[in-house]
Amino acid sequence: MHGSLTFTRPDDVIPDEERPGLLRALPVQADQPGDTRRCDLRDLAAAHVVEPGLEEAGFETVDLSGLPSLQRTLATVREADHLSDEAALAIRESLSGVVLGLAGGKSLRIDYVVDDGLFTRRAGPNGLNVNPGGIDGANGHDSAQYVHGDQDVFGTPLRQMMHGGAPDLFRHISPDGRNDDSDTFLLNLWIPLHAPVQPLALMDRRTLDAPRHQLRYGLPVDGFLERDERASVNDIWAFLYDEDQQWYIRTDMGPDQGYVFDTLGVGHGAAALVGEPELEQLFISLHRTCEALEDGDDAAARAAIGGSTIALPPADATPTIAQAGQVMAALLDEARADVDSSAWCGRARAAMDGVIRRSIEMRLVATLVNG
Ligand SMILES: [Fe+2]
Structure with missing residues (x-):
C-alpha cells in the first residue's frame, strides 16, 4: 500500500x-x-x-x-x-x-x-x-x-x-x-x-x-x-x-x-x-452540480457535470475508495440525463458524505x- x-x-x-x-x-x-x-x-x-x-x-x-x-x-x-x-x-x-x-x-x-x-x-x-x-x-x-x-x-x-x-x-x-x-x-x-x-x-x-x-x-x-x-x-x-x-x-x-x-x-x-485525488474531483463535480441544480441554473449544472472523461480511482485503490468512485461517477452519468434534482441531490450528498x-x-x- x-x-x-x-x-x-x-x-x-x-x-x-x-x-x-x-x-x-x-x-x-x-x-x-x-x-x-x-x-x-x-x-x-x-x-x-x-x-x-x-x-x-x-x-x-x-x-x-x-x-x-x-x-x-x-x-x-x-x-x-x-x-x-x-x-x-x-x-x-x-x-x-x-x-x-x-x-x-x-x-x-x-x-x-x-x-x-x-x-x-x-x-x-x-x-x-x-x-x-x-x-x-x-x-x-x-x-x-x-x-x-x-x-x-x-x-x-x-x-x-x-x-x-x-x-x-x-x-x-x-x-x-x-x-x-x-x-x-x-x-x-x-x-x-x-x-x-x-x-x-x-x-x-x-x-x-x-x-x-x-x-x-x-x-x-x-x-x-x-x-x-x-x-x-x-x-x-x-x-x-x-x-x-x-x-x-x-x-x-x-x-x-x-x-x-x-x-x-x-x-x-x-x-x-491511492485514488483520493480522483475521488476529490468527483466530490467537487457532485457538489457543484448539486449547487447549480438547487439554484435552477442548468448551464452551470452542465458545466459542473463535465465531460464523460472524468477519471476513476485506479485499480490498486482500496475496495472502499474504488466503490465510492464508481457510485459517484454513476451519479454524474445520471445527471447528464434529465434528473429530478431534489432526489438526485439527496443521493449525491449521501455519496459525498460517505467519503x-x-x-x-x-x-x-x-x-x-x-x-
Ligand atoms: Fe497531531
Whole structure:
C-alpha cells in the first residue's frame, strides 16, 4: 500500500539558535505547498504486518469495543456530525480510570483526559476542505496535512503549565534529551468515526534520524486553543522526509479501535491514499452540480457535470475508495440525463458524505502498568 504524506521542505529548515545542535522549521504560510512524497504505508489491517508497540515505536492500536458508554457517545457524535459539550464530558467520564490492554502484555491506565485538545476533524478526499464555516471550538477542524509531532516536552505550553517539570514527569524521546525511566505518558488518543479516506499515518520512531529530520516548529494557536498571550505559540515538531522512515496506517478502522501515540514527538499526519485525488474531483463535480441544480441554473449544472472523461480511482485503490468512485461517477452519468434534482441531490450528498473522514482525538495522561 502506498499513499502521499506532506513534510517540511528542506529549503524551510534553519539551524536552531536557542537550542544549538537542533534544527528549526520556518513558519508555514496558509496554503504554502509542502514537500509531498509518495510513501510506503504498512497497513496494520493486513495479516502479515506486525504492529511494533507503544514502548518501541511510540504508538499502538487499542481496543475500545469493551467500553459501551464510550461507543454510545461516539455513535451520537457521528450521527449529529458534531461534538457537543455534553458529549465531550461523557467521553471524558467514560475514559477516566479505564485500563487498556497493550499487545506486549502490559496495560495502560488512563489517569485523565486533559482539558485542551479534545476535538473532531472532518476532511474530504485528498484533504479537501469540507469545513466551510471554519473552526468552531471542538468542531470544524481539517485533517492535519503536514507531518508533525504534537508537543515539545521542553517547550510551550508544557514548560509554563508544569513549571519545567514535564521532562522529568513524562517518558519521552526528544532530539536533545530523553526520559526512559518514567511510566507516565502524555498520549494522544485518536479514534476514527468513519475513515474511508485520509487515514492517520504514524511513524515508527525507531526509523527516525531525529537530529537530521526532526525540526522545532512554533505553531500559532490563536483561534482554537484558549491560552493567554505568553503561550500564543505552541512548540511542536515538524519533520523532513527520509526514505528510511517506516509509516503505518490501518485501512479497516472504526470507532471500536483507536491509536494511542506519544504526544511528545511521534511523527504523524493524514495520508492521501491511492485514488483520493480522483475521488476529490468527483466530490467537487457532485457538489457543484448539486449547487447549480438547487439554484435552477442548468448551464452551470452542465458545466459542473463535465465531460464523460472524468477519471476513476485506479485499480490498486482500496475496495472502499474504488466503490465510492464508481457510485459517484454513476451519479454524474445520471445527471447528464434529465434528473429530478431534489432526489438526485439527496443521493449525491449521501455519496459525498460517505467519503468524508471524521475522527475524534484527545490528550491523555496515562500510566504504563504491568499486566
Ligand atoms: Fe497531531
